[in-house]
Amino acid sequence: MHALGQVLVALVALIHVYIVVLEMLLWRTPRGRAAFGTTEEFAEQTAAMAANQGLYNGFLVAGLVWGLLAGDPLQWQVETFFLTCVAVAGLFGAVTVSRRILLVQTVPAVLALAVVLATR
Template identity: 70%
Template sequence: MLVVADVLVALVALIHVYILVLEMFLWTGPRGRRAFGTEPEFAQATRALAANQGLYNGFLAAGLIWGLIAGGSTGFGAQVFFLVCVAIAGLYGTATASRRILFVQTVPALVALAFVLAAH
């Protein structure tokens, strides 16, 4: 159970590393615009805002990775905290930006959280 939990936490972290890359480095390119459904002018005008969002996603990923590396009660606490943060951010994004965020961000975080809690 613990191995499955760790794999799911790592997958959520990787999702957020990918979001970081999309928002910080690929936002104005074809892949970034396709991922977020933006036009070139909008992407260029919001480049700094997207990079800021990407950085926050990177912090979520870093926290999850820290939780995996730390192990024990510290790692468990970090994993729970950051998975809850991801789920809440996903719910907010779902309500304000796109329903797709529910399936890309919230559901994976909640599934991982369930396995983390069950494993401990």
């Protein structure tokens, strides 16, 4: 069960690596615009803001990777904190931006969090 928790934490981290790439590198491209449903004009106007969001998602990745690499007792504490941050950010995004964020960000984080806490 512990291994499943670690796989799920890694999956959440990988999802956020992809979000970082979309927000920081691909925001203005057709792929980035399609992912976020934006126009070329909007993407140009908001590129700096998107890169800033990407940076914050990068911090979530760093925290999740730290949790994966940390030994006990720190591991579950770091993973719990950063998975909770991801879930809260996903809830806020679902309310303010798109309900799709709930499925992409919140659900995987909550599932990983449940397994991490169950194996504590």
